[in-house]
Amino acid sequence: MDPYIISKEKNGVLLFTINRPDRRNAINYEVMSGLEKAIDMAAGNDIKVFAITGAGDQAFCSGGDLSAFHSLKTETQAYGMLSRMAGILYKLLVLPKPTIAILNGSAVGGGCEIASACDFRIGREGMKAGFVQGNLAITTGWGGGSILLEKLPQNIAMKMLLDAKIHTAEELRDFGFIHQIYKDDPIDACLSFMSGSLDKETTVLEAYKTMLNKKWKLLSMRERMEEEAARCAVLWEDDAHHKKVDEFMNKKNKNN
Numbered sequence: 001m002d003p004y005i006i007s008k009e010k011n012g013v014l015l016f017t018i019n020r021p022d023r024r025n026a027i028n029y030e031v032m033s034g035l036e037k038a039i040d041m042a043a044g045n046d047i048k049v050f051a052i053t054g055a056g057d058q059a060f061c062s063g064g065d066l067s068a069f070h071s072l073k074t075e076t077q078a079y080g081m082l083s084r085m086a087g088i089l090y091k092l093l094v095l096p097k098p099t100i101a102i103l104n105g106s107a108v109g110g111g112c113e114i115a116s117a118c119d120f121r122i123g124r125e126g127m128k129a130g131f132v133q134g135n136l137a138i139t140t141g142w143g144g145g146s147i148l149l150e151k152l153p154q155n156i157a158m159k160m161l162l163d164a165k166i167h168t169a170e171e172l173r174d175f176g177f178i179h180q181i182y183k184d185d186p187i188d189a190c191l192s193f194m195s196g197s198l199d200k201e202t203t204v205l206e207a208y209k210t211m212l213n214k215k216w217k218l219l220s221m222r223e224r225m226e227e228e229a230a231r232c233a234v235l236w237e238d239d240a241h242h243k244k245v246d247e248f249m250n251k252k253n254k255n256n
């Protein structure tokens with residue numbers, strides 16, 4: 001099974017689907033490469049909106065693939081992976097097209113970081129999400145913490161990051177993290193949510209995104225995301241983090 005799918009949907013929507021439902025759509029290096037490729041494609045003249053979702057109805061994305069990244073032990077090793085993904089999420093943040101995360105199921109850890117880098121987030125009824133990194137003795141490491149702190153009111157963003165809790169769709173809507181809860185087909189929900197943008201000229205969409213992107217430049221967002229990756233890498237090397245990942249992996253083995 002391909003780990004990701006890139007598809008052109010109706011009305012100029014380019015859709016990136018993380019296709020690892022048995023791993024709750026966790027991100028490995030192949031998915032990272034796919035996302036890089038899709039973001040490049042989304043810059044094309046024929047694309048109006050870039051959307052990201054996960055395969056199946058259980059998870060949008062469970063963050064970094066804890067089994068794939070389990071071999072990364074040192075700060076330097078972790079920084080390579082974290083910094084690469086922070087670079088990808090920055091490209092997503094400043095893509096000169098409107099972007100939307102369709103949260104078809106749970107968004108956990110790095111899954112929330114990917115969603116944060118999009119302009120809009122819609123969530124399926126019953127979905128849950130949370131920045132759980134703190135429970136693994138690390139912080140956000142893909143730049144999503146820096147993004148969240150700018151997109152949500154500071155007190156709400158800090159509470160989400162510090163508490164590292166999983167929240168319901170209704171709570172996430174109250175926080176301003178998701179902008180609509182949908183019930184039926186995720187692509188129809190996306191087309192409906194973005195319909196106002198989809199009937200505009202691409203040049204208009206690009207002009208507004210370019211306007212917004214000035215703000216990220218002024219806020220030195222690229223540098224802040226890189227520093228976030230570097231700080232997370234320091235915590236990554238610590239025994240406390242490896243112990244927490246071991247606990248997750250062992251729980252998994254016991255269930256087999």
Ligand SMILES: CC[C@@H](C(=O)O)C(=O)SCCNC(=O)CCNC(=O)[C@H](O)C(C)(C)COP(=O)(O)OP(=O)(O)OC[C@H]1O[C@@H](n2cnc3c(N)ncnc32)[C@H](O)[C@@H]1OP(=O)(O)O
Nearest residue numbers: 022023024026062063064065066067109110140141142252
């Ligand atoms: C590394 C980057 C870092 C960042 O910078 O942000 C992070 O992303 S840290 C956060 C990493 N993610 C997590 O801690 C989430 C771990 N997963 C879960 O908490 C749960 O799986 C879930 C996402 C809430 C879904 O729960 P549920 O529907 O009950 O599914 P299971 O737990 O039974 O999982 C099914 C299957 O998938 C495997 N899985 C899930 N998440 C990951 C993951 N992130 N990496 C690797 N594998 C994952 C899980 O082990 C199960 O496997 P099997 O037992 O073999 O079926």
